[in-house]
Amino acid sequence: MHEMGICDGIVTAALETAAKERAVCINSIDVTIGVLTEIQEEALQFAFTVITKDTIADRSALNVTMLKARSVCGECAAEFEHGRFDAKCPECGSFVCSLLQGRELRIDSIDID
Numbered sequence: 154m155h156e157m158g159i160c161d162g163i164v165t166a167a168l169e170t171a172a173k174e175r176a177v178c179i180n181s182i183d184v185t186i187g188v189l190t191e192i193q194e195e196a197l198q199f200a201f202t203v204i205t206k207d208t209i210a211d212r213s214a215l216n217v218t219m220l221k222a223r224s225v226c227g228e229c230a231a232e233f234e235h236g237r238f239d240a241k242c243p244e245c246g247s248f249v250c251s252l253l254q255g256r257e258l259r260i261d262s263i264d265i266d
């Protein structure tokens with residue numbers, strides 16, 4: 154389960170930020186995750202509960218925004234959403250497409266006290 158390692162990175166970054174700000178408590182962490190990272194939100198939430206135990210993020214909420222994969226067609230310039238393995242233009246059927254979104258893995262904001 155690679156969510157554990159990824160979540161560890163998120164929590165470590167949040168704790169470092171909180172320490173710099175001399176926070177006593179982390180209320181929530183907002184993250185954006187693209188579907189192509191293959192991260193499962195449920196697994197990430199589970200990892201978050203485990204990793205934040207006995208830290209100042211113990212009672213915090215992990216707010217996850219999942220982004221679909223999105224590409225632009227190299228032939229007709231149509232933009233379209235697609236699943237993990239089917240980046241094919243729905244307008245012209247071309248497979249010559251460039252990924253626009255879907256690999257995101259970022260912390261948007263951290264709410265601390």
Ligand SMILES: [Zn+2]
Pocket residue numbers: 226227228229230231242243244245246247
């Ligand atoms: Zn096309």
